[in-house]
Amino acid sequence: MxxxxxxxxxxxxxxxxxxxxxxxxxxxxxxxxxxxxxxxxxxxxxxxxxxxxxxxxxxxxxxxxxxxxxxxxxxxxxxxxxxxxxxxxxxxxxxxxxxxxxxxxxxxxxxxxxxxxxxxxxxxxxxxxxxxxxxxxxxxxxxxxxxxxxxxxxxLDHPNTACGIAAATAIVEEPPALTPAWDVLFGPHSAVLTDDTVTVHTGGGLIYLTRPDELTQLHPEAELDELPPSPALVALAIRVADTDRAAQVLKDKGVDFSRDREGTVRIPPSEACGVFIEMVGA
Missing domain, CATH: 3.10.180.10 (2,3-Dihydroxybiphenyl 1,2-Dioxygenase, domain 1)
Incomplete structure (x- = not known):
């Protein structure tokens, strides 16, 4: 630690x-x-x-x-x-x-x-x-x-069965250049470079650093037209115990969302105070 x-x-x-x-x-x-x-x-x-x-x-x-x-x-x-x-x-x-x-x-x-x-x-x-x-x-x-x-x-009893933060995503211009700084905080090799995206392993949740034009590689349905200027935090992945239950809650409330084949629930920023939210299986 x-x-x-x-x-x-x-x-x-x-x-x-x-x-x-x-x-x-x-x-x-x-x-x-x-x-x-x-x-x-x-x-x-x-x-x-x-x-x-x-x-x-x-x-x-x-x-x-x-x-x-x-x-x-x-x-x-x-x-x-x-x-x-x-x-x-x-x-x-x-x-x-x-x-x-x-x-x-x-x-x-x-x-x-x-x-x-x-x-x-x-x-x-x-x-x-x-x-x-x-x-x-x-x-x-x-x-x-x-x-x-x-x-x-x-x-702690969330109707959508949320139980933790899986990851936060930020858009930055030059992700590879940032790895040394994050290694100072969390220890050597905690910031891992894959192509041009950096994954920071904090010991409790991940932080992704990616270029604006590569955000959809991490979040396929992110609304690129609504992104703020980089650098900026743009997305949260929330762990839920039951993605079907989470989806049903959103459907019952009339929330605009989508799902992929793995069941991940994606909520656009327009429905979540400017935050792109993914709900992923715990």
Missing amino acids: ANNLTGLDHAVVAVRDLDAASGVFERLGFALTPVGHHAEWGTANRCAMFAGDYVELIAPEGEGEVADQLRDFLTRQEGLFSLSLGSSDGAATSQSLRSAGLEVPVARSLSRKLDDGKGTTLMFSEMPLPPVATPGIPTRVVQHITAERERHPQW
């Missing part, structure tokens, strides 16, 4: 209206946590929690550096905003990455107060990584201080 990193912790989806986006993701069959508020960031969120990772819907609601970053992003689009990597020890990760030559800040505290009627507050240690560490993908490192409070059974 290089640098105390445990893998892909969560994917962050920036949205303009948290209530509306929550309705969109509930229509896709995700159960969501109560609204949470980050006082330090000026943001609010809801999450689709899985056993080992999650998808976060986040919107600006007050003053703060992250709220300002979100507002800037949202002037152009909704969609995948960043990734967060898990750490078993945020302070140790920070020190280790500094020793590797990265200008990484000291890990700092972050709270999330839930609108759950109980005043529950979740605590984290977090730090943003410099762009050189994860070229093309805004990334943070997070340690869950109050992990035991974060996964109530009802939050």
Whole structure:
């Protein structure tokens, strides 16, 4: 476990209206946590929690550096905003990455107060990584201080049977040139080059780096005409226990989707707040 990193912790989806986006993701069959508020960031969120990772819907609601970053992003689009990597020890990760030559800040505290009627507050240690560490993908490192409070059974019971993040995909101009940076984070040979696509093995979920014109090699039905300028995160693959059940949920809700011969469910960005979502068998 290089640098105390445990893998892909969560994917962050920036949205303009948290209530509306929550309705969109509930229509896709995700159960969501109560609204949470980050006082330090000026943001609010809801999450689709899985056993080992999650998808976060986040919107600006007050003053703060992250709220300002979100507002800037949202002037152009909704969609995948960043990734967060898990750490078993945020302070140790920070020190280790500094020793590797990265200008990484000291890990700092972050709270999330839930609108759950109980005043529950979740605590984290977090730090943003410099762009050189994860070229093309805004990334943070997070340690869950109050992990035991974060996964109530009802939050893990998704009608679409979702159970984890299989992969996140980003479009970049020169994927092969980025392998050394990712190897610093996750260890030698963790970033594997195949043709011109890089697969980063995080120890918990994959990260794909591909050229815009080769995105359909990974995601055959991605809507190329709607891609943002690279570099950009564009797609999530979600593991589901039952692809037939996931497809039925979408059909019942009138969601536009397609399936391939293997049963993979594909949801266009127009149905998922700007994110191309694949639902793959667990």
